[in-house]
Amino acid sequence: MGEIIAVYDAVGNEIGSAERSVVYAEGLWHASAGVLVRSLDGHRVYVHRRTDTKAVFAGMHDCLAGGVVGPGEEPAQAAARELAEELGIVAPDPGPRAVARTSWDGVWAGRPMRCHLFAYEVRWDGPISHQPEEIAEGWWWTDGRLRAQLADPSWPFVPDTRLLADRLLLPGPPTDPVR
Template sequence: MPGSDELVALYDRDGAVVGEATRATVRADGLWHAAGVVLVRSGDGQSVYVHLRTADKDVFPSTWDCWAGGVVAAGETPADCARRELGEELGVHGVEPVSVFTRVYEKDSIRCHNFAFEVRWDGPLVHQPEEVADGRWMSLEDLRAWAEDPESPFVPDGREAILDWFENHA
């Protein structure tokens, strides 16, 4: 698994940093961790960039997501993670993510605090081929319909988060 020896921050159930472990250990033991995730909206706010995760991702492979992001590394803040992942996955630099909310995702062996951010961006997008297989802009209306459809190939934690965003933050 790529990055399996990467050190990530460990969190407790309440969202406090309590240590570090390898990504492989976090996945194998279902340990609490965190992610910095970013909703990329067009400059006018009317559309969101969605992307297809590659088939070899360690969780939720080959699913669509509207949140660019990843696991918070040891010694990194969620905001730092969000900026880093936005640059790595989509090539977006020079814009400051704005905190929107934090939500817990706990299902099966995944226990994660998702720190959600948002940016407005009309610049170029460059996919990281190891993580992003495809992508496109989607209207807010279409995104909501897609997220509400349980049959759509949407990443589960991202689906929950975007439905929360539509309900409470849009």
């Protein structure tokens, strides 16, 4: 049996659970929670590239460490769990703070993908340790540099996080050299 995740209705209420593979194959509504890691001074965000072996959005870039919400799990709990798993960051008190929420009803790899997205932010300047099965590489960019990169629609960036970018990133000019 595969991983069991929470199934939601279209308005964001948890209504049951199913195997992740079934949720993806049938385009069932589910939820994901992700954390934007921002430097303590607030001037940079952590960007990473997902491994090529991920089931969804393989090899794409993202600025949220995150994953699906489990049955009975609150999105904030999932966010803290995923932050620790993917980047090795145990969130300091008071933990990640909610910054955005939206829903994505789109298509991925020819299949419907329906997800309620919960975004959080944490400030961190400590060590980062990638989970090798999830994260291929990562680096720090200014919000402006990431915003400039996101202006290129051909840049392989996770599409659901792209929906939240305007609410996650601060306005401003890019100050980092092109990577």
